[in-house]
Each structure stands twice: as structure tokens, then as C-alpha cells.
Amino acid sequence: MGKKKVGIVGGTGYTGAELLRLIVGHPRIELSLITSRAEAGRQVSDLFPNLRGRVDLCFTEPDEAALRECELVFFATPNGTAMRKARGLLAAGVRIIDLAADFRLRDVEVWEQWYQMKHVCPDLLPEAVYGLPEINRQAIRGARLVANPGCYPTAVTLGLLPLLESGAVAPQELIADCKSGVSGAGRGASVSMLMGEIGESFKAYGVPGHRHLPEITQNLEAIAGEAISLTFVPHLLPMIRGIHATLYAKITKSMDYQAIFEERYAAEPFVDVLASGSHPETRSVRGSNECRIAIHQPQQADTLVILSVIDNLVKGAAGQAIQNMNLMMGFDETCGLDSPALLP
Amino acid sequence: MGKKKVGIVGGTGYTGAELLRLIVGHPRIELSLITSRAEAGRQVSDLFPNLRGRVDLCFTEPDEAALRECELVFFATPNGTAMRKARGLLAAGVRIIDLAADFRLRDVEVWEQWYQMKHVCPDLLPEAVYGLPEINRQAIRGARLVANPGCYPTAVTLGLLPLLESGAVAPQELIADCKSGVSGAGRGASVSMLMGEIGESFKAYGVPGHRHLPEITQNLEAIAGEAISLTFVPHLLPMIRGIHATLYAKITKSMDYQAIFEERYAAEPFVDVLASGSHPETRSVRGSNECRIAIHQPQQADTLVILSVIDNLVKGAAGQAIQNMNLMMGFDETCGLDSPALLP
């Protein structure tokens, strides 16, 4: 059984590094090329020394002809890049998974307002499939173009999905208090992400408005089938990997909430509902594609508290991209994604 | 002007260490003795090497006669210790600040339920003053017995106080999503607080019920003048010092919320209201007695988000104890508490 050829555009950030790590361990695919204007000519393993002896490629200048030889191309680029290349590759029969935000929002006006640029291929938006397998598995299988979800949207959507589907909570009073490790902010040079600025400290950021808000809202409204209202507050953790979403929802219907979650996710390979009373730790998913969830109803009052953890670089980015690729290629969904988390 | 004599009972934990650091730098007091059964005979500076050359005392066996020589005694002991010694010391004219929880709750039944022990001097509870100067300054000045607030209650109460006083928000729908550094858990040997367990990870804990919940509730009900309902979720940060409280409240009255905070805290030496749109960092108060607060109304919707940070060992424990002592002794309230935070 020959391996399928895949390519990566722009793999010099943390998402790219993680994609490389997962591709190295995947038995059904091989990496044909990885492009980066800035690092063209440099050994991949020189930038990411963990890949010494595993990846023998150099970064190359973006080369559309070479990309067209791939069965599937991952875009691990900044926002606004994939939309410029998508049409050509799709026309050549190449399937695309964009790990950035270009194809995540249905509404191009909302997209242009939050991302502050003109969308160059709004006509592709209706075709793009939002790559959250727990919602869109069937559509992903047949998709040519998959918009890989954001990290916060993955943790929040999976944490609220069963409640909104079952009508157990008020869609108008949702709160998502989210905490992320610094790798979510990428590998670009900046003062604000220096160890000297971030270490031994904690803060909220983007409270007035964060780009993941419209994405989460779009997800939750599709699930609820009605308008929702969400207060979303992201925070920055003094650590590298992991997202912890603490979700608050007002109960409208008395149900066995634990059972709702367990049933909804019974067949999901990457969503793990913990026993009642549990507190998931981000380290329990470090390096793995799992989302672990616990449900609480403190003091038996009318507010549910859902705790949802993922590794932002795996289930929140590269791992979910591989999961989507597995579905698109007809591989086993868990192929190449079965390593347990690294703990401690 | 002679220095006043103070004593510490049980100063081998982090609260004790911080109290020692602050006492060393306080110009109006001197430490007469510090007791610890476990460490009796050991140099204080042997346990806390930052105090070499500053503190020349040894820990001693608890000695009530010596404590009676002090003007004021701090209890930096586990819960249940101060209540056993309080009556004798008060009778001898010694004033007391208990940094543990023995005198924080008015309702002895609630206390006994949450702390799982019998209270030995419930008759002293009515006299005990809850030592949050921003609420009880006048009473603290005259108090013989001060219950120093918990760390979470300090951050949460200061963050919600102006809103509840002004009736701007619904007292029945309050949420406090709190994050604490590990020093809040104390210096006792335990697997769960090992660096190998806590580093590079994040989790909630005590969601079903945490002892600070009744304390916060008591504070907020006294402010609101009515029953309140609070969902309180504490989390553990992979860092040492700092609490960040992210508070959610439903608006009931349209007001200039920023102005409410600025006015309420205009004369407060240790509460700093940041400009609108700010995100306070815990490091901005590391080692200092300040509480920094920012107010947000995301998307101009009906949920206010208040961000409140303190150093759990200073404004959340030892610093607030010194502030209370300053009031009780008639010193300047900021005496010995004027060092800026250590940043970076």
C-alpha cells in the first residue's frame, strides 16, 4: 500500500512543527515538500531539532507545480495566505486543509471585519467544510477544502455541544473563560511573548473582542438552531501547551447532564468524558489529540460548569488536521494519532 | 519612638515567610518571637535563606507567657489553632490577627460544616472583625481580634464591591472564575503540589465546593444587603505567586461602571483601578500589597467582566495582615507596604 503524498505550505511555526511531528509518525502518508519563503534552503531539522534523523527535507520556496503533485496540502500559514492559493490547487485536484482562519466563517462580511482584510475567494466559502469531525464527520469525508477549527473554538464547542443539542441550557447566557498556553500565540518574534514577560504571570487578553468569538458563535448557533450570546474571555498561561475552557451555562431543563455527555460522545475516538466530580488537567492531553471533559453542577444550583481540555497544538490544530485528513483520505480516523499524552 | 513588639505563632509556611519579610522591612515594629513546634530551635534564616542577616531569631516552642509580652500576635497557623489560643491572649491584653479561617465566618454552624471541626470559642465570633480594610476600616482600628481574609475572598470581594454597592448587577447570577499560584496551597509535603505534577499544566479544583465560597458569599451578602448566588471555580496556575479573579456579573442598571469603580476606590491606598480596556497582570502586583482591577463590557452586551489581581501572599494574606496591624496600631496604613512589585 503506497503512501500518499502530502505537502505543507508555511511550516515554520509551532503548528507546522507539530504537523511535521505527526506526519513523521503517520504510516499512510509521506511528506513531499514543505515551503517557506523565509527559511527556503534550510534543513527542516535545523529549525526543529527534534526531527533530526526523521525529516530529511529542506524548506523550499513556494512552488505551485510541486504542490500540485500532492494529494493533499496543509496550509500552516498566517491568515490570508491559503485563500490566495486555494483555487489553483483545487483546480489541479489537490485537496486542502487550511489550519488558519481563511475558510472558517460562513459570512464573508463578518470575516472581513474581524480579520481586517478583503477575502479573495468568497465563492469558495460555501464549499469549505468546517473541520470539526464531532459535528461534520460525513461532510469532511467528501470535502475538497476543509477549514481546520481554531483552538479555542474546538475546546468550547465540544464542551457545550451536548448541552445545546439537548436544549438543556439557555443559549443566551453562555460564558467561556478560557486559558491557553503560549504556543497558541505562534512563533513570531514579539516582546509580549518573551519568557521574561510571560513567565510566572497570568493575565486575560482580548476581552473587548477576540477573533475566535465569531467562530465559536457560528458553531454554537448552528448547534442550537437559534441565536446565542456568549461572553468569551481568553487568558494566557505561563506554560507552553494546553487549553482549559471553563464553561458556564444556565440550566433550563433538568436532565442527567453526565449521561447526555456520555451518550453524545460514546462513539467519538477523541472525546473522553470523565467521571462526575473530576477535574481534567491539560497535561493529560499534552501531545495527544484528545479532548477531556468533566461536568459539574456546583451546589446543585442552576449553573452548570463544564471543564474541557485539549492540547492547542494537537486537537486544537495539527492533530485535528490529521484527523480530518484521515477522514478525507479514507484512512482509519485515529491513524497516526494514537500516542498517549506525555505525562509528566 | 520605640518599636512595638509583635509575635508570630506558626511561621513555617509561605504565609509566615511573607509575614517575616514584611516585618523585617517595617519601621515601627520588631519581632519578639516566632513559634513552631516542628522547627523549634532552628534558625529562622535556615528555613528561609532570604532572611539571612535580617532575622536572628530561632523558632521556639509555643510559649504563652512570651506571647503575652507582645502587643499583637499574628497566627500563621493551620485552621483550628488560633481559636484555641485566642481567649488567653485577649485576656492578657494582646491583640490578635488570625491569618487562618477560625474567625472569618459569622455563622458557627456554617463554619463547622465547611471546616469539619468543632469551634471552641463561638462566643468570640461576634467580636471578631473581618479584616478587609476597604469595607471595615473603622472597625479594624478598634478591634482586638481580626480575622484576616482569605486570598480568593479578597480578590473577588474587591472586584465586585462597587457593583453590588451601587446595585448595578444581579446578585443572583455572579460567577467568579479564579486562578491561583501554588503558594496558596501552602508548604506542606504533598504529591499533588510537586513541581512534577503542577508544572506545565493547568486544572480546576474544588469545583463541587471550596471553603472560600461561604466566606465570599458572606462578604457579598453583607454588601448587597440581600441573598446572593455565586458560582465559584478555583484553578491552579503553574506559577508561585498571584491570583487572577475573572468575575462575571449580569447588568441590571446602566451606569458608568468605570466611574463607579474609580470613585469607590479613589481614596484606597491599595486598590488601583486601571484604565478602561486594560488587562492587569499578576506580576504587576508580585510582592506588593496592591489589588489592580479592570472593568470590561464585551460587545456592549449585558455581562460585565471584572479582572482583579492580587499577590495571594501579600494582599491575599501577610500584606493585608500588616495593613490591618497598621490600622490597629494607629500607624500609617501603608507603613512597611510601599515597595513596588518585582517585575519582571
Added chain:
Amino acid sequence: MGKKKVGIVGGTGYTGAELLRLIVGHPRIELSLITSRAEAGRQVSDLFPNLRGRVDLCFTEPDEAALRECELVFFATPNGTAMRKARGLLAAGVRIIDLAADFRLRDVEVWEQWYQMKHVCPDLLPEAVYGLPEINRQAIRGARLVANPGCYPTAVTLGLLPLLESGAVAPQELIADCKSGVSGAGRGASVSMLMGEIGESFKAYGVPGHRHLPEITQNLEAIAGEAISLTFVPHLLPMIRGIHATLYAKITKSMDYQAIFEERYAAEPFVDVLASGSHPETRSVRGSNECRIAIHQPQQADTLVILSVIDNLVKGAAGQAIQNMNLMMGFDETCGLDSPALLP
């Protein structure tokens, strides 16, 4: 091809956790039982939540009959345990890898002096093979009883081996300045390993004498074929995984040192000699079984500086144990050990 049965005695520490993680991903073996007196009856995945859905066993009371059913048993126990069980298991035809120190030193007197206990089976010491494949590969293949090396000894020995073999440096003036993450200290409750004590700080420890000194000395003398003298200073890093050994050796013979290392390790699957001028990072081996080494001759003076990094829990413990097992069982040496390090 049926899987071989293995057992673990005492797998509740970090070494045990890592062994479990690696066994889960190993295609040729299956875990039959894991024993722990303290945690008997508890689900393994309850203690190590990263293994939820991967390990379905409970810890059991040590049961010698069940252990005798295994082809190979790992001891991930405190020092002094394996030596009590070894004879019985060996007699039953079970092969043993001890991850503790019971069989590491040839000289029983030296062992008893450093480990402060009586050795109960000194007669087994001559048979025990020191499990560093880069030195003892052939002997390991045939061994019944393997003493898995300590973490520091692995990093230091691999860093000095080519120099001592080639007689390039003075064996009497060796220095090993080593830094370890906290997981090396184990998972026992202790004040000194609390996050509040270790975070944001750095210190040396055990400078007067550390148990790994005689082990390293034994290794280096065997290589050098003469007495050596080593100054060994271990330090504790405020992080979880990783050892960095900075080694200093006095040049006695001018040679192409880079070439000596490259040649010595050309065929080694887990030793990676970096290009001249490199500085290996511990994160480049986090979670992987590799040792990465760089050679420097600062200012072209007469002192060589060797930088050697491993993950203390993998090549420094559980990974090397799996490597040894692969050799003993006739599997491919890298089987189950081919995942790249987790970076970032």
C-alpha cells in the same frame, strides 16, 4: 506473531508512568500486570489520566505467581526492592530489568556504603549486565538480569566515552556539571520538591556526594582501563524533564574530536552527534530515547567541553529499559522507541 507478556513491579512513580506510556505504544509486548502495594485495586488510568482508554489494568498486590507468568519483569521500585525478588523470578525463567540501582555496582562494599543497606544477593552481581547498549550491547542480548543505568550516568558516560576510549583526554581531571529536571527526583511527597520551592529557582545539590558518582566512576574506569577522577556536581532545574550534562576534560592528545564522536556513534540508533558549534537543547529529546551531543574546544585551549542531553525519564530510565528489553527479546532495537521528541 503473538505479543510477549511483561510485568511491572511498582509502577506508581514517574519512571513507572513513562514505562507504561512506552509499553502502550510497543507493538511486540503486552502488559500482564503492574503491582503496587500502596495503590492496589486502583485503576492505572486513574493515577495517570493520560492512559485513559489505553491501559485497562488495576494495580495489584505484588503476586509472585503472576509475575512468573511473564517473560520479563521491569522493577520500577525504590532501591532495595528488586534484589529481594530477583532470585525467585530468575529461577522461574523470568528475565529482569531493574530500573533502580540494586545491580548497578560491581563492588558490593561500595554499593552498601552509598545505598546504606545490606545487599541481599551479592552473588547475582557478577551476572548482572549494566544496561548501556552503547557499551554492552552483546552482553545485554544474552542477559537474564539487566541493571538499567541511572540518568546522570547515561548522559555523562555517553558524553565522555569516545574521548576516553581514544585516550584523548586526561582521566584524572574530569568534571561533570549536570542539570536535571525535577522528575528525576521521583513522585514522593516532599517539601523540597514542591512547585513553590523549585519553581523560578536553581541550585546545586548533593555536591559533597551523590549516589551516581560511584556508578559513573565505574563506567568511566571500565572504558579508560585505568583509575579516573571525576568531580560531579548535580543541579536541579525548574522544569520537569531533561538532563543536560556539561562535561570538561583536559586534552592530552590532539585529534579531530568531532570525528572521534561521529565515528564512535555512527551506527548507534539513539546517539546523535550534532554539527560542530551546536548547543543541544533538552527539549529536542523530550519524550524521546535520544542522546544529543555537541563537542566544543573554546578558544582552542586545552579544555574540551562536551554538551550531552537526554530525557531523564526516557534514555535516562524507561526508554533505555525498553531498548534493553528489545535487545534481550530479539526485537528491533528501536521498536516502540521511534517517536520524535515533543517540541515545543
Added chain:
Amino acid sequence: MGKKKVGIVGGTGYTGAELLRLIVGHPRIELSLITSRAEAGRQVSDLFPNLRGRVDLCFTEPDEAALRECELVFFATPNGTAMRKARGLLAAGVRIIDLAADFRLRDVEVWEQWYQMKHVCPDLLPEAVYGLPEINRQAIRGARLVANPGCYPTAVTLGLLPLLESGAVAPQELIADCKSGVSGAGRGASVSMLMGEIGESFKAYGVPGHRHLPEITQNLEAIAGEAISLTFVPHLLPMIRGIHATLYAKITKSMDYQAIFEERYAAEPFVDVLASGSHPETRSVRGSNECRIAIHQPQQADTLVILSVIDNLVKGAAGQAIQNMNLMMGFDETCGLDSPALLP
């Protein structure tokens, strides 16, 4: 007693932040101005929120007239800046402390080789006093121009000084294995200092050659009165503040080494010799101007191991600058430097 006016040129880095913190707490001086081209017009407390309410100045464009009004000016600038302004300020009677490297090396050729620029006022070098009070106290008192030592040179020089002065060790075989927190690398935007790159990892850097090598060599040769040879290996710690120097020296004369250190530093206010067998922690000096030192002779062999810790931003930079200023101004040497370290 009026306060003396001081100024800071270029205070937007970590050294500047620390200088500001110490100046705020100093009773004898007041800050007249702080300049920064990049941040001109911005509130100092906006950049460093720990100074809110303590520093009411804005950064201003460099203004030589205003600087000439100061009694003393600190340069917390990149290398190559102070040398451009020194002559004018000195001519105006302003005294200067340069926290960068412009005046640290006596030999202008060596300086130009290591700092890769032309020195613009080599004629001032003979006048400049190297600001290590433990060596040059008397000269500092009368100096117009003080070169504040580097962080590594401070820790290493204080650790070796008593041994070289007493001729106890071989000056030709010195080794300094140093570890620094990230704040030593400054506050400039860079990928290599991101939390995502530095957290949970450890590495050496600059092994082929680091600019502090000629500075340390100059210090040690002046002390020894002969040529020395030093192998200097710096490493980067995953934490913010603190330097730990582990120093190795070959014994040439049998002496009571502990006594040598204790006598040499008996009168030094900021050097603390720990009891024999101790291991100083960097946290024991976090935020304080102390250097703590311990002496070991492992296995009673012929290599001494000296452990020396400082806070790189205090005794290694801003604190030492204040100490020098105190000497130059005739203040008490410890004025404004008496706060104990922040622990935990």
C-alpha cells in the same frame, strides 16, 4: 536633606525597569528624567505597571541639556551608546554609571574585537573605574565614570576572588559553568527568547565565545597578578531572574578555604558566605543585592567547587549600580538596597 537628582538614559529594558524600582525606594535621590527614543511620550508606568502610582514621569527624547541638570546619570542602554554621550556629560560635571559594556575593558583592541564596533572615546577608558565595590570601593568613591560590571563577571569574580588572592588555586585551570535566567538576555523582541522556545528546556549558548569572557579574565588577572586561563560556559535557565555560577578550581595550596572566604568578605554588606556544605538557591537573592556563596571540596580531592548566586538584575546590574552610586554620592553603601529577597 534634599534629594539628589539622577537621570536614566534608555530605561525600557529589564535593567531599566529594575533601576526604576530601586530608585523609587531610595530615600536620598529622585529621578529627574528617563529617556527613550522609542517610547518617548509614553508613561513609564504604562510600560512597567508595577510602577503605577510610584513613577509619574513619561519617557522623553534624549535631551542633553536636561541630563546635564542631573548629578548622576545611569546608562541602561545597548552597548555603544554611553560612549557617545559620556564626554559631554562629564564636561558638564555629571557623573556617569554605565550599565552596558562601553567602559568595562581596559584594552580598547580587545573591546573592539568582542563588541564589533569602533570605540569613540578610548581616552576615557583609563579613567573609568570598574564598579565592583568588593575590589574597587575606594576608587569608586572618587570616580566620575563607573563601568558597572556584567552579571556573569560579578558572580564569577566574587566566587573566585578569595582563592586567587590567597594563591590557593591554579590560575591556569579555572572553569566557570554559569546558568542565567532569561532576563539577562534583555527585553528585545526575538524568537529565541519566546516562552515557547525557552520554557521547559535548558541549553548552553555562546560556548565558542561570550563577551563576558574577556571581562572576567581581566578581573581575575588583576586579582591573581598573572595570566589566567578560564573555560566559561553560559547556559540559559527556564526562569526569569537569577544567576548560578558553579566554579571549579584546582587546589595548589592546602588551606582552610571556608575561612579564607569568611575573612575576605567579613565586612562586605552584600556578600554572604554560607556554612560549609550549603547549596545556595537563586531564589534566596531574588530581588536583593546579595551574592551568596558556598565552598565545597568534594571527596576531599584536589578540585574546589564554589557555588555563587546573584540576581542578575540586582547585584548583576541595577542593584550594583545603586551600590556604586551610594559610594560615589557618599551615602550609606546599603541605602535603598536593604529589602530581603522575595521568597517564595
